[in-house]
Amino acid sequence: MNNMTEAFILLLAGFVVVFSVLIVLIAVVTIYSKIITSIQNAGKKKKEARNKNKEVVVSAPPAKAPTAYVPQTQDEDDGEIPGEIIAVIAAAVDAVYGEKKHRIRSVRKTRASRSAWSRAGVLDNTRPF
Numbered sequence: 001m002n003n004m005t006e007a008f009i010l011l012l013a014g015f016v017v018v019f020s021v022l023i024v025l026i027a028v029v030t031i032y033s034k035i036i037t038s039i040q041n042a043g044k045k046k047k048e049a050r051n052k053n054k055e056v057v058v059s060a061p062p063a064k065a066p067t068a069y070v071p072q073t074q075d076e077d078d079g080e081i082p083g084e085i086i087a088v089i090a091a092a093v094d095a096v097y098g099e100k101k102h103r104i105r106s107v108r109k110t111r112a113s114r115s116a117w118s119r120a121g122v123l124d125n126t127r128p129f
Contacts, residue, residue, distance in 0.1 A: 066073055 086107050093104055
């Protein structure tokens, strides 16, 4: 055999090895993702079954006429947090902790510890791919 034939056989063998390893890796990742998905779905089904057994009674406050929303300017800001914001924070805490016992003790504004440029840099560098 001459050198070109040996080089072609070696090239072909390299391609076969690389692509076969890629196919095996794809199969492993696919099987792993299916296992993880089935485990997560099993947890969700258990949680749904547990929640079905519990009856939740929610009483809504009486409906009132909608009022026009007038945003506050910086001059009118008295340092208090609007009730809507506190309700959103409470809903987020409830969504995170779920059935665990939790209590919101206080909600207060914090002063900005970074400049706008610094916050923009942090957001830019910590953004997911």
